[in-house]
Amino acid sequence: MATQKMLTFVSTPREMPAKRSAAERSEDFHEIYREFATQKAAEQASRCSQCGVPYCQSHCPLHNNIPDWLRLTAEGRLEEAYRVSQATNTFPEICGRICPQDRLCEGNCVIEQSGHGTVTIGAVEKYITDTAWDKGWVLPTTPAQERTESIGIIGAGPGGLAAADMLRKKGFQVTVYDRYDRAGGLMTYGIPGFKLEKDIVLRRNKLLEDSGVEFVLNCNVGEDVSFDAIRGKHDAVLIATGVYKTRDLEMDNADAGGVVRAIDYLTASNKVDFGDEVPDYEDGELNANGKRVVVIGGGDTAMDCVRTAIRQGAQSVKCLYRRDRANMPGSQREVQNAEEEGVEFVWLSAPGAFAGHVTGDMAVAQETDVAGLPQIASVRIQKMRLGAPDVSGRQSPELIEGADYDEPADLVIKALGFEPEELPRLWGVDGLEVTRWGTIKANFQTHQTSIPGVFAVGDIVRGASLVVWAIRDGREAADSIESFLTGETRIAAE
Ligand SMILES: Cc1cc2nc3c(=O)[nH]c(=O)nc-3n(C[C@H](O)[C@H](O)[C@H](O)COP(=O)(O)OP(=O)(O)OC[C@H]3O[C@@H](n4cnc5c(N)ncnc54)[C@H](O)[C@@H]3O)c2cc1C
Ligand code: SF4
Numbered sequence: 001m002a003t004q005k006m007l008t009f010v011s012t013p014r015e016m017p018a019k020r021s022a023a024e025r026s027e028d029f030h031e032i033y034r035e036f037a038t039q040k041a042a043e044q045a046s047r048c049s050q051c052g053v054p055y056c057q058s059h060c061p062l063h064n065n066i067p068d069w070l071r072l073t074a075e076g077r078l079e080e081a082y083r084v085s086q087a088t089n090t091f092p093e094i095c096g097r098i099c100p101q102d103r104l105c106e107g108n109c110v111i112e113q114s115g116h117g118t119v120t121i122g123a124v125e126k127y128i129t130d131t132a133w134d135k136g137w138v139l140p141t142t143p144a145q146e147r148t149e150s151i152g153i154i155g156a157g158p159g160g161l162a163a164a165d166m167l168r169k170k171g172f173q174v175t176v177y178d179r180y181d182r183a184g185g186l187m188t189y190g191i192p193g194f195k196l197e198k199d200i201v202l203r204r205n206k207l208l209e210d211s212g213v214e215f216v217l218n219c220n221v222g223e224d225v226s227f228d229a230i231r232g233k234h235d236a237v238l239i240a241t242g243v244y245k246t247r248d249l250e251m252d253n254a255d256a257g258g259v260v261r262a263i264d265y266l267t268a269s270n271k272v273d274f275g276d277e278v279p280d281y282e283d284g285e286l287n288a289n290g291k292r293v294v295v296i297g298g299g300d301t302a303m304d305c306v307r308t309a310i311r312q313g314a315q316s317v318k319c320l321y322r323r324d325r326a327n328m329p330g331s332q333r334e335v336q337n338a339e340e341e342g343v344e345f346v347w348l349s350a351p352g353a354f355a356g357h358v359t360g361d362m363a364v365a366q367e368t369d370v371a372g373l374p375q376i377a378s379v380r381i382q383k384m385r386l387g388a389p390d391v392s393g394r395q396s397p398e399l400i401e402g403a404d405y406d407e408p409a410d411l412v413i414k415a416l417g418f419e420p421e422e423l424p425r426l427w428g429v430d431g432l433e434v435t436r437w438g439t440i441k442a443n444f445q446t447h448q449t450s451i452p453g454v455f456a457v458g459d460i461v462r463g464a465s466l467v468v469w470a471i472r473d474g475r476e477a478a479d480s481i482e483s484f485l486t487g488e489t490r491i492a493a494e
Helices: 038-045 066-074 078-088 092-098 121-135 158-168 198-210 227-233 261-275 300-311 332-339 423-425 467-486
Strands: 150-154 171-178 213-215 236-239 259-261 292-296 315-318 344-346 351-354 376-389 397-398 405-408 411-414 454-456
Touching: 038 066, 066 078, 066 121, 066 351, 078 121, 092 121, 092 467, 150 158, 150 198, 150 227, 158 171, 158 198, 158 467, 198 213, 198 261, 236 467, 259 261, 261 300, 261 344, 261 411, 292 300, 300 315, 300 332, 300 411, 315 351, 332 344, 376 411, 454 467
Parallel strands: 150 171, 150 236, 171 213, 236 454, 259 411, 292 315, 292 411, 315 344
Antiparallel strands: 351 376, 376 397, 376 405
8 A cells, every 4th residue: 555645634635434324324323434445544644744742642531642643554554553552542443433532632633723624533543443353453461470469340331441451461350340231331331322333342341351351240239249248359449330320300290201311211222222122112111213302401411312312213303402502511523413313402491391291171190101190291491591601601591581382292301411329328338438529539640549459430430521531540540459459659640
């Protein structure tokens, strides 16, 4: 293959891999972007200006050596590009797919700042590692020396798995406990297949198993086994349990039938995607097919819900958000994808109340679900305007009196964010300190909690965050656990 020169951004425009048409992709749960062809990946990588101070690298939470793997890709040296890329990232092909690059590496690319359009860093990262899998370059870990010390990791999400990977590389014995039947955490059961196909996660789980990581699945710590029992069994413990408590709404008929939590809805959909039997999907409770769906929230979870509902064959899908498009927390790229697929965004709108089915004077209670609650029939929508900025600098939404209206709905999905469960109480652990938000208190560098030998990473420490940050925490915690167990200091000063 002809070697590409670098710095071609002046003559080569930015190009993403082709996106499947909205009509085609709305029919299935496969990813929406096609793979780069080899020549196209090299061409796009060659746009990098190899600038002296790579802001992309400093804004990547893993400090990936992006300019080097872009140059190697442009030169057709893909195996070397893969080696550089995987040296700092446990799941490069996953980050390439789902990192919000516009806020991280790509948003800080120097040629983006100069108006030429960022290098498509995420798409190239995905291409390099997908190629490595195809070519058989991704192999299980064989540690140079086995060690006897064992580490128990609670939670098989990206934080726990990144730590497991690094600890096995160091030769430690690693057991990962998870309450679900498959590893991967939210990569498996939260994020839908159209952003991250499930085979991509499963092959990583298998690689870890082949590397000697022991998985104990269907094991809910605190119920099936106590936290103390896990501590007693291992020389160090890592808590990586994520955040799953859903923020709720306080209003009339908040618990009506047909009002569901985003995490339940997305988990059910992902299980169906795996071919599992899901009674709550079969009986229609967590299935949008044929329904008028209203999703409440403006974050990435809400975006995943609206697009899932489209794929399930909803009659209509509306997304309510109390601020406007410019002030929503979700990615603009995902909003655009959702709009292309037929989602209607109702900006500056908040739910005021839920009502059951009423025709004329007919009582709400006539349409009840099995639990005797009214079945959702409509959402009272309150219109908002943006007022003065609050302490965070964001404009606060204010109610416009008298502008309410009722929006018919058969399924309402609450996607209002997540909070930590009360782990010390649930697990009966004395001395495990938490912050006032309920997240576990852990040292930012060592990730050690208030209990010596117990470490914590990912969302349970940061609050709802990103896969890439959980990976970074997990990799750092592995170094820290090694130091704790061996007395040697390996933690790089930041
Ligand atoms: C719908 C949705 C979409 C998202 N999309 C993106 C995205 O596009 N890009 C991105 O970067 N981030 C995204 N995120 C955020 C990202 O998924 C999380 O930040 C990340 O997964 C956190 O990793 P973690 O390892 O801390 O926890 P998790 O991934 O939540 O994993 C925690 C694991 O711990 C297990 N567990 C919990 N309690 C127990 C217990 N008591 N006993 C045993 N096991 C337990 C859980 O079953 C789970 O498997 C999304 C989140 C959601 C909800
Ligand atoms: S890990 Fe995420 S932020 Fe870092 S280079 Fe890859 S896509 Fe960008």
